[in-house]
Every structure is written in structure tokens, then in C-alpha cells.
Amino acid sequence: MTIETVSLNRSHGGSQGVYKHMSRETGTDMTFSVFVPPHQGDTTLPVVWYLSGLTCTHANVTEKGEYRHACAELGLIFVAPDTSPRGDDVPGDPAGTYDFGLGAGFYVDATLEPFSRHYRMWSYVTEELPGLIAEHFPADPARQSVLGHSMGGHGALTMALRRPNHYRAASAFSPIVAPSQVPWGIKALGGYLGDYPEAWRKYDAVALIEDGARFSDFLVDYGDADQFLSEQLRPDLLERACLQARIPLTLHRQTGYDHSYYFVSTFMEDHMRWHAERLKA
Amino acid sequence: MTIETVSLNRSHGGSQGVYKHMSRETGTDMTFSVFVPPHQGDTTLPVVWYLSGLTCTHANVTEKGEYRHACAELGLIFVAPDTSPRGDDVPGDPAGTYDFGLGAGFYVDATLEPFSRHYRMWSYVTEELPGLIAEHFPADPARQSVLGHSMGGHGALTMALRRPNHYRAASAFSPIVAPSQVPWGIKALGGYLGDYPEAWRKYDAVALIEDGARFSDFLVDYGDADQFLSEQLRPDLLERACLQARIPLTLHRQTGYDHSYYFVSTFMEDHMRWHAERLKA
Numbered sequence: 001m002t003i004e005t006v007s008l009n010r011s012h013g014g015s016q017g018v019y020k021h022m023s024r025e026t027g028t029d030m031t032f033s034v035f036v037p038p039h040q041g042d043t044t045l046p047v048v049w050y051l052s053g054l055t056c057t058h059a060n061v062t063e064k065g066e067y068r069h070a071c072a073e074l075g076l077i078f079v080a081p082d083t084s085p086r087g088d089d090v091p092g093d094p095a096g097t098y099d100f101g102l103g104a105g106f107y108v109d110a111t112l113e114p115f116s117r118h119y120r121m122w123s124y125v126t127e128e129l130p131g132l133i134a135e136h137f138p139a140d141p142a143r144q145s146v147l148g149h150s151m152g153g154h155g156a157l158t159m160a161l162r163r164p165n166h167y168r169a170a171s172a173f174s175p176i177v178a179p180s181q182v183p184w185g186i187k188a189l190g191g192y193l194g195d196y197p198e199a200w201r202k203y204d205a206v207a208l209i210e211d212g213a214r215f216s217d218f219l220v221d222y223g224d225a226d227q228f229l230s231e232q233l234r235p236d237l238l239e240r241a242c243l244q245a246r247i248p249l250t251l252h253r254q255t256g257y258d259h260s261y262y263f264v265s266t267f268m269e270d271h272m273r274w275h276a277e278r279l280k281a
Numbered sequence: 282m283t284i285e286t287v288s289l290n291r292s293h294g295g296s297q298g299v300y301k302h303m304s305r306e307t308g309t310d311m312t313f314s315v316f317v318p319p320h321q322g323d324t325t326l327p328v329v330w331y332l333s334g335l336t337c338t339h340a341n342v343t344e345k346g347e348y349r350h351a352c353a354e355l356g357l358i359f360v361a362p363d364t365s366p367r368g369d370d371v372p373g374d375p376a377g378t379y380d381f382g383l384g385a386g387f388y389v390d391a392t393l394e395p396f397s398r399h400y401r402m403w404s405y406v407t408e409e410l411p412g413l414i415a416e417h418f419p420a421d422p423a424r425q426s427v428l429g430h431s432m433g434g435h436g437a438l439t440m441a442l443r444r445p446n447h448y449r450a451a452s453a454f455s456p457i458v459a460p461s462q463v464p465w466g467i468k469a470l471g472g473y474l475g476d477y478p479e480a481w482r483k484y485d486a487v488a489l490i491e492d493g494a495r496f497s498d499f500l501v502d503y504g505d506a507d508q509f510l511s512e513q514l515r516p517d518l519l520e521r522a523c524l525q526a527r528i529p530l531t532l533h534r535q536t537g538y539d540h541s542y543y544f545v546s547t548f549m550e551d552h553m554r555w556h557a558e559r560l561k562a
Binding site: 009010011012013016063064066068069223225256257258260261262263265266269 | 290291292293294297344345347349350504506537538539541542543544546547550
């Protein structure tokens with residue numbers, strides 16, 4: 001499979017690239033970014049996957065995430081995919097809202113027409129793109145981890161719970177933890193999967209834990225000034241589910257922080273250290 | 282004087298704000314950003330001024346500069362003004378190019394019609410805005426320093442050379458050092474000041490040094506893959522002028538880096554440490 005280099009900039013001693021490729025899963029061009037830290041010629045390096053939130057592309061975290069300093073120091077490759085397929089052929093939300101369709105793929109494989117053709121973000125981020133990264137970058141497929149923000153935090157938690165042997169660490173900033181129970185998630189899962197709440201459970205971290213899925217441990221940070229906290233994010237539901245399932249959860253409530261990248265960038269280094277410890281263990 | 286808060290976000294333990302005010306110098310609304318690090322209630326803190334380059338607003342460095350971590354640690358207020366007046370009344374470049382007019386104020390007080398009414402960026406960044414910062418933020422006016430990128434590096438060097446007792450430190454990323462001798466500068470200084478090269482000299486760091494201006498020392502970083510290096514930036518001219526004038530210049534040629542914020546953010550922490558050492562001496 002071929003990829004096209006959109007841009008490549010030296011940064012923090014490594015290389016920050018943006019790439020484009022034709023995706024077999026989504027049937028569209030997909031753009032993603034990869035930071036490769038400074039490294040010896042033929043080493044392979046652990047890979048941290050970062051999944052972004054509603055309305056974002058790869059660019060938000062690439063420009064505002066402040067991860068390069070830590071990744072350069074810790075020797076981590078950092079990959080940021082887009083949040084949905086895009087293009088003239090791709091149906092969005094007929095109502096044009098921000099929380100469904102373009103920029104809002106929710107990391108699911110849609111089963112409902114007209115979304116099932118292009119909205120295959122689960123397979124894209126768990127299968128297709130990892131293959132591409134392994135082929136084109138000095139990546140060690142045996143050492144991968146995942147984190148994300150908001151909708152991407154939902155993606156990270158569900159990926160870790162469904163593929164616990166595939167990811168050595170998982171963390172999230174302000175994640176949606178129980179999409180089946182909150183407005184954003186009900187709209188998205190209903191729209192992509194139809195009115196079959198049983199089918200939603202494999203895309204819902206809290207439901208997955210209730211159904212027996214397990215992971216070694218999670219790190220979650222959220223801000224207590226986050227405007228989406230009580231209606232959409234509900235960290236309390238994750239806390240309860242982890243407690244009952246005895247999954248160690250390090251949950252930080254950060255005073256005064258909101259939902260923005262000003263928050264994410266503040267704690268990015270902590271998360272990279274969490275990932276590095278587990279990726280290098 | 283009143284300011285309006287556009288946004289305020291907690292970040293890296295401090296507060297990142299964006300503000301708007303009616304400027305008496307430019308006769309327009311002006312937007313700027315201020316990061317205030319965590320601090321004790323009634324302390325006053327040193328202020329670092331950051332001047333941005335062509336096409337930028339306050340937002341570029343605020344989002345991509347990666348200065349908050351270091352400023353929080355070192356206790357520095359970081360102020361980022363806009364690069365020109367803006368608004369329906371403000372004349373831009375009739376040809377619509379990026380290197381003159383809107384986003385390209387070059388930190389001069391224009392004397393030529395129709396620019397002289399609004400393009401008063403020198404007085405704005407050296408007089409009006411510092412007064413506003415002193416009034417509204419926990420700033421210590423006796424401890425200020427200045428840095429900038431590209432056109433803003435030009436601004437920082439000229440401000441330091443013309444007001445050496447006002448700034449305790451000065452540094453630059455990829456600065457334009459001799460605008461009178463390079464295409465960007467000839468166009469801008471000619472357009473704002475007219476065809477009077479003698480009048481350009483006070484807005485030209487190399488000419489100022491030749492004319493006797495001095496500063497304690499400078500830190501300058503540039504990338505050897507910067508596409509503007511040999512035509513527009515000419516660090517060699519600054520190096521020669523500083524050598525002849527015996528101004529200590531720490532000049533870093535960074536291998537593989539370009540003109541972008543991927544470069545600036547990489548070395549931002551070094552610059553903040555340089556400023557902090559001198560601001561706290």
C-alpha cells in the first residue's frame with residue numbers, strides 16, 4: 001500500500017509528518033499524522049495511537065497537543081488518524097450538526113445505510129492503518145498503546161477493552177465512557193448501527209466491562225470545568241464499572257480545566273510517561 | 282482603558298487568555314493573548330513579549346508555540362500581540378499579497394498615506410499595549426523582555442536595540458535582521474515609510490547596530506532548511522554586525538529545521554530559559 005507525504009517537518013529532534021492514502025476500509029482518501037522521534041538507524045519503536053474528538057481532524061492534536069517533546073525523550077512514535085471518512089461521496093448528517101457524520105465517526109463500523117459503505121473507522125484504526133504504519137515507519141507492532149480525547153477517549157477505551165493483548169496501555173482525556181447512555185452516543189450509535197442497543201454494547205466501554213471485558217489499567221484525566229462533563233462524559237459511570245470489575249483506574253479530576261486542548265496539552269506529558277512505562281516494561 | 286475577555290482557559294497550571302480592546306494607536310480593535318503562570322496572590326511577574334511573523338495573528342504562537350510549560354515553570358507572563366491592525370477601514374496591500382498590509386505590520390509606525398492612520402504597530406507594541414498589560418495583569422514593568430519569529434524577530438531585535446534599558450533580554454527565531462537589504466523588508470519599509478532609506482534605519486537591526494545601538498546579548502536560532510534563509514533572513518549580516526560591534530550573539534544553526542512552528546516550538550523552552558535567567562538576574 002502506498003502513502004503520499006503531505007508535509008514533513010523536523011521537530012523536537014524527530015520528524016512530524018502528515019500523510020494521505022486511499023483507504024480500502026472507508027473507500028476514501030484518509031489523512032493522518034505520524035511523529036517519529038529521534039532514533040538509531042534500524043531500531044523499531046513503540047507506537048502510541050491518539051484518537052481525536054468530535055469536529056477534529058489529525059491536525060488538532062498535531063498542532064496543539066504538545067506531545068512531541070515527551071515522545072522525543074521517551075522514544076515513542078505518535079500516530080493521529082482522522083475522525084471520519086471525508087469527501088464528496090461521503091454522506092454526513094442531513095441536519096448538518098457537528099456530532100454525527102463528518103468529523104464524528106465514533107470509531108465504529110457502521111451497519112446502517114447510507115453510512116455502512118464509508119464509515120468503517122473501527123476497522124480503519126484497528127486494522128488497516130496499523131498495517132500501513134508497520135509497513136512505512138520504524139514501528140514495533142508488538143508494542144502499541146492507545147489514548148484519545150472525548151469521542152477519541154471512547155475509541156481508546158473500547159479498543160483496549162476489546163483487544164487487551166494488542167495494546168499495552170490505554171488512557172483518555174475527558175472520554176465519553178458510556179455512549180449508550182448519553183445524547184452524543186445515543187445519536188451516533190443509533191445513526192450508525194440502528195436502533196439495536198445490543199449492538200451498541202461492543203462500542204461502549206462501560207457496557208463492555210459489564211459484559212466481562214477487562215484491561216490491565218486505565219489512566220483518565222478530566223477537567224471539572226468541562227462543559228460536557230455531567231451530560232456527555234460521565235466519568236462516574238466508568239469509575240463504578242472499573243470498581244466493580246476490579247480494573248485499576250487512575251482517575252484525575254483536574255480543577256479549573258475545561259474540554260479544550262489547553263487542558264489536553266497540559267497533561268499530555270503525564271500520559272506519554274504512563275504509556276512509555278507500560279510499553280517498555 | 283478597558284479590555285474584553287474573548288476566552289480564558291486554564292492551562293499548565295496558569296491561565297491562557299485572549300483579549301480584545303480598542304486601540305488608540307491603530308484606531309481599531311486589537312486582539313492579543315496573555316498567559317499568566319501560576320503565582321502567589323499579590324506577586325508581580327516578569328513579562329516576555331512575543332512578536333509573530335507574516336500572516337500570523339496572536340493565535341499561531343498561542344496554539345502552536347508550546348511556551349506554557351516553560352512559562353509556568355519559570356514564572357513568566359507571555360504576551361502575544363497581533364501583527365497588524367485589522368478591520369474594514371484598514372487598507373491592505375492593493376495587490377492582496379501576504380507580505381504587506383494585513384498580517385504584515387512589520388512593527389513600524391507608518392508615515393505614508395494611506396497606512397499612517399492605522400499602521401502604528403511600533404507605538405502599539407512598545408507603549409500602548411505594555412500600559413494595558415501593566416494595568417490588567419500581575420506584571421512587573423521593570424522586568425520585560427522580547428522575542429519574535431521572522432518578521433517578529435525583526436521587531437524584537439529592533440525594540441531591544443532602540444530601548445536597551447527597557448528589555449532585559451532579547452532573542453529571535455529565524456529573524457529578518459536587515460530589512461533594508463532584503464525583498465520583504467524593502468517592500469514593507471518602502472510601503473510604510475516611503476522611499477527614504479535613511480528613515481528605514483531605525484527599523485533595521487543591522488543598520489541600528491552600525492549606527493551605534495547596542496544590547497547586552499542576543500540569542501538567535503534558525504533552521505538550515507529554512508526556505509527564506511538566504512534571501513530574506515540573512516543571519517550572516519547580524520553575525521557580522523554583532524562581531525564588529527562586540528555584541529555577544531549566541532547563534533544556533535539548527536540542522537534540518539525549517540521556518541515553521543514545528544521549529545519554533547522545539548526551541549521555545551531554550552529561549553524561555555534564556556529570558557528567565559536575564560529577567561531574574
